[in-house]
């Protein structure tokens with residue numbers, strides 16, 4: 402079975418619905434990796450609610466990797482249908498302590514932000530899993546690596562045994578040890594999903610915000626020697642026209658890289 406990568410959320414920071422950005426997508430981060438009838442979800446921005454609208458069956462076992470707990474990466478949880486289905490179990494994975502994952506759910510579902518009485522009172526089951534090294538999750542091999550962000554944040558490497566995809570959202574690819582270790586760890590992956598939010602001139606006033614420029618992302622991709630690079634966490638107001646132009650520019654500048662700006666609901670195959 403071929404591995405497929407589908408973005409249901411490509412937008413960084415805030416969802417930004419507007420007719421000019423519908424090609425690349427308006428929802429905050431959520432990527433689904435599929436192999437046959439098995440899948441893994443990465444991040445739970447508003448895109449995860451959009452993904453669950455596509456699910457024929459909202460019961461069963463769901464496996465969700467969380468990169469970090471910034472609001473744009475968890476805010477969609479309540480809109481993920483299986484969270485409310487009595488016959489579903491939602492497994493959450495991250496390198497963070499299980500207590501920390503539970504604390505986040507305690508806050509999210511405490512009743513301040515919706516009609517909840519705590520995540521334990523939801524119809525579905527929640528299970529929290531701390532990743533300590535490599536793991537097999539729903540038949541996929543998964544490992545992780547720390548990224549440069551304003552708070553702890555992790556990249557994931559996912560393999561079905563044939564192809565390897567690396568997801569590295571919310572990463573500022575400056576030349577430091579964390580980025581060098583990340584490059585070494587990701588080297589040779591078939592597909593790299595990399596944070597790319599800014600033009601160089603925008604970055605000047607956003608240094609240290611934990612995100613990369615287009616060139617920083619492409620330079621990482623070059624060093625990683627990946628076959629396909631998908632740029633994501635698009636700046637909220639970046640229009641389809643602008644992203645089309647950026648993609649054209651980057652493909653000219655880096656002809657050896659198969660670089661694309663990630664689009665919502667396109668099936669990418671590594």
Ligand SMILES: [Zn+2]
Pocket residue numbers: 413414471473474571634
């Ligand atoms: Zn983010």
Ligand SMILES: [Zn+2]
Pocket residue numbers: 469471550554571611
């Ligand atoms: Zn973040």
